[in-house]
Amino acid sequence: MPNDDVPTTARPTRPRRPGDTAPVRPRDVPTALRFRDDRRTAVERRRRRGELVRRRRGRYFPPVADDGGVALRRERTVLQLVGAVASTLRTDFVFSHETAALLHGLSHYRLGEQVHVSQAWKPPARPSGRQLRRHPVDVPPGDRTLVGGRPVTTLERTLVDCARSLPGDRSLVIADSALRAGADRRRVDRVLAEAAGRPGVRRARRIVALADARAESPGESLVRWHLDEHGFAPPDLAVPVLTEVGTCWVDLGWPDRRVGIEFDGAVKYSGGTYGDPSRRLVAEKRRHDALVEAGWIILRLVWADLTDPARLVDRVSRALASAEVRR
Template structure:
């Protein structure tokens, strides 16, 4: 049985960190009281593997090899899935039985809203998930509920994503019918080379996602210095002829408005 690979910790805001801690507590509590073979799966497995997540419920998911009985199905905070889970898709993280990273990616993409599924998939790829194995598992799920959605989501997954916000933003761009951006691009300017989150280099349009944690200090350095550096970076990109659109968390709740800002910038550069 292959051991799980725990991803490097992601910088989270207070709400996300508290949700992750509470989910892990619930998983541990469920694990010690179950007397049937089980593997934590879906969003619970994503948390155990250390994947990025976004706006998940508190329901604990697990997969078992036989159907749950009536009594087992009554717990609304515990969702039991049953299937013939291949040994290939079983592992453990810190002694807790869990589905493998690749199986977890497919399961999440099948049941979550697309943006949520893409957040998990992007971070799993960054954590070393095998794309070929993900594709194999997805093929084996042909005809099952949520597979069509999963194919669309996983077709967009990209190891270059650097944060949950970027993943959500890429889904918005896709869902709103905009041209596909390039995730992560080094842009040369007279002040140096700067990395942009999403780019349409043929039109010199970039989108930057600004999570509040970027200016929270700690590993990110002095917040005031960070603001000054970001301003200098923005100036350098604009002097090099780039349109830079900045997006924050609240903008992700207005998909149409955010897409409209990007569309107008692209249109301004596409016109003769």
Template sequence: MNEEIHTAAIRRITRILATMRAPGSPVRAMHSANRAEAPAPPPALDITHTDGEALSRHVAQGRIERLGRSLYIERRDATAGGDHEQYEQSILREVRRVLENGCGSAWFSHSTAALLHGAWTYRMPRLVHVTHAVNPHVDSDEASIVRRHHTSLPQRDRDQVGGVPVTTKERTLVDCVRTLPTAAALVVCDSLFRGGADPREVDRLMSTSKGKRGIVQARRILELCDPRAGSPGESVARLAAVDAGLPRPECQIEAPTRSGSYYVDLGWEDLKVAVEFDGDVKYSGGEYGDPEAARRAELARQRALEREGWIVIRVRWEDLADLDELGARVRAAYWAALWRRRAA
């Protein structure tokens, strides 16, 4: 029975991906990598002809950063990007350190591989995962954030991204949905399927993982997965709705209005309930255009939807800090729409 649960979820995900790939599909453009470029570990600087005094001066000036013996990188200011950018840069620095110390028969895995594959990440534990095919030798001064795993890793589960050894997208996905916190696991699952993970291979790995730690959570994450999610926030909002006792919402619902058709992020078409996630990026200016114009367009969109009877719940990043409260908001709108339909 348990195998049937994950297989049914895989079939549903396969159908969604086929729809996304179909010529003329309005969501075809969404079937792509999640970032323009996958994050890469910073390159090690060539210090062959640099004396120790100069290196110390550059470190003191904040131009370069020492990661270990004879290992330096250019310092990058990640503070402007907030906590998430700082998290990613700290992981990538440690990846470089592990690479320079020698990987041997080892591949970056779990959440670290997800990041290197270019997947979205959300509130990840600050850990660098390395999976070894042989029992690893661990240096006594190794950073405490490195987690080493010793397990069989067949050739078909091995890959490279930019020359960096990683587990395949499919193996990474299964490792993540088994071991990450629920919200983080769902974000990675949506993202890796969206970025090209093969559902058939995930199906195989799930079947061979029967009885492993976290497999029950993994099955649930696959049941909730939807590669059409347009951002990590949409994935987490979907989780909040389901945890509030609601049916799994659909993603990218076409909503015709007198002003034209819109696609709402997620919701329930039969009840005309829409959950719209407002990421800060659309209001950030630059390549995204005038922020005020973006806000006006968003307001016009909402009014057009409401004229057609839609209830629109707007969600921002700060709302994700309390998923119970967010779920209660969505549940209240869902029940209001349900009573409205019954009273009609």
């Protein structure tokens, strides 16, 4: 996976105990500059200077900052589109699907560039443009909420909508994040049951069954997706291992084989809220050594490993085979 696809949501500081929810921060939606006749000359001048870009008819924003990689720039662009759509639609609507996940502040992977809204009426035959996807669905009041004052589908409805409509890897990242943020599994099951017979429900059932609040990062979700795709027994998550340095929590693993997988995002070695990078490296080395001395085989994965799922699967297969010989 190219670095540009790395999600912008970082993993929480280790260790987080199983069952903890991870508060999410709703995304901020920028306010559009609305075109008016008395602003025509000024707006056109600023457009020519590159100070404004048009996202929808009559709705302008400053250019997205060219920093943070492709994924972050795409997120900022979509949020501007959300602001433009929110200020132009006049009929009853609710932000839904991947757009709702973004507004809730959930983790995402390879975010699409369309804004999704659900409306109870079928949209007119004329196209809404490539940037807006209308879903002719009547979202009941119990599946609606407000985020930043804007109508958005609930965490549970968002999880199911994404699981029905997105590829498995992308939807599992959102599903894990939704559960981590506090989505109620019983409500998820209810929304899924109400969707019986509709497109994507079979796929959604698989995602809901795989989803786990204990997954701490999109990387862990993607590793589990690849393992499930290749028929591996589901690994446990947040596995406690007693070592000489205390209890260490392994991201993913098979305790009966004493094989574990640690997914390392480079962000935790970059300072900031994670502290001094050199101290983090020393602490991780000590922790890794303690796990090995406790009899565990530990595979360390980074984002680059997800570019080659076949190699990833081979590494896991060999580790499990070695553990079987050792038993």
